[in-house]
Amino acid sequence: AQRVTQPEKLLSVFKGAPVELKCNYSYSGSPELFWYVQYSRQRLQLLLRHISRESIKGFTADLNKGETSFHLKKPFAQEEDSAMYYCALKGSGNTGKLIFGQGTTLQVKP
Amino acid sequence: EPEVTQTPSHQVTQMGQEVILRCVPISNHLYFYWYRQILGQKVEFLVSFYNNEISEKSEIFDDQFSVERPDGSNFTLKIRSTKLEDSAMYFCAGTGGPGQPQHFGDGTRLSIL
Numbered sequence A: 001a002q003r004v005t006q007p008e009k010l011l012s013v014f015k016g017a018p019v020e021l022k023c024n025y026s027y028s029g030s031p032e033l034f035w036y037v038q039y040s041r042q043r044l045q046l047l048l049r050h051i052s053r054e055s056i057k058g059f060t061a062d063l064n065k066g067e068t069s070f071h072l073k074k075p076f077a078q079e080e081d082s083a084m085y086y087c088a089l090k091g092s093g094n095t096g097k098l099i100f101g102q103g104t105t106l107q108v109k110p
Numbered sequence B: 001e002p003e004v005t006q007t008p009s010h011q012v013t014q015m016g017q018e019v020i021l022r023c024v025p026i027s028n029h030l031y032f033y034w035y036r037q038i039l040g041q042k043v044e045f046l047v048s049f050y051n052n053e054i055s056e057k058s059e060i061f062d063d064q065f066s067v068e069r070p071d072g073s074n075f076t077l078k079i080r081s082t083k084l085e086d087s088a089m090y091f092c093a094g095t096g097g098p099g100q101p102q103h104f105g106d107g108t109r110l111s112i113l
Helices: none
Strands: A003-005 A010-014 A019-021 A024-026 A033-038 A045-049 A072-074 A083-090 A098-100 A104-109 B005-007 B010-013 B019-024 B031-037 B043-050 B053-057 B065-068 B075-079 B088-095 B108-112
Touching: A003 A083, A003 A098, A010 A019, A019 A104, A098 B031, A098 B043, B005 B088, B010 B019, B019 B031, B019 B088, B019 B108, B043 B065, B043 B075, B075 B088
Parallel strands: A010 A104, B010 B108
Antiparallel strands: A003 A024, A019 A072, A033 A045, A033 A083, A083 A098, A083 A104, B005 B019, B019 B075, B031 B043, B031 B088, B043 B053, B065 B075, B088 B108
16 A cells, blocks of 8 residues: 655744654555655645755655654754645655645644 | 645535535656545545546445546545545645656645535
8 A cells, every 4th residue: 555654743943943743655666755844824735755865945755664764854844834734645656646645734832 | 846736725515515626746857646634544646637537436435536637736636526535635746757756745634524
């Protein structure tokens, strides 16, 4: 089965603290994984994808095939990082459909 | 930067009525999708559309649902006879290729009374 699990509904940290948003997946084959972010009252936006291996807004995510994880990390959280974060897996086949996790709300307190 | 636009932003409809949700994708996109998110639940794939036909649909996408792109710009999702459980946020998305990131619209909040 193809599945994405984000175990935390809410993660609350203080400004300047490290952040790790967990994402685990279930997929046979080579997965393609993404993190999308949704700021308050805005659309879902791509934050990063594992194949590009880049850092956006200080966030990074490393694909760990052994642990089937794609956790999102940032060393020092900022208040403007407060948002809903979704981990997504590109489904099998060539339609490009995305399979989303439940999402994690990140709340960064001043 | 071009954006995916969805209308209306909020639709309130009586149960049993037909509803059409509209999306204008980014002009050079070729693959289009509808997703929905019931309040408090995850974003779920409904259907993908390429080359003027459905390329994949989920088990949610039953005979009550249909999609079309009649004029090469608008991409619509029709629900023929709405049910209470159709109340959700519906997102349109598009991309230039199936392996490329998808661009999402703001969504339409559908409320069935």
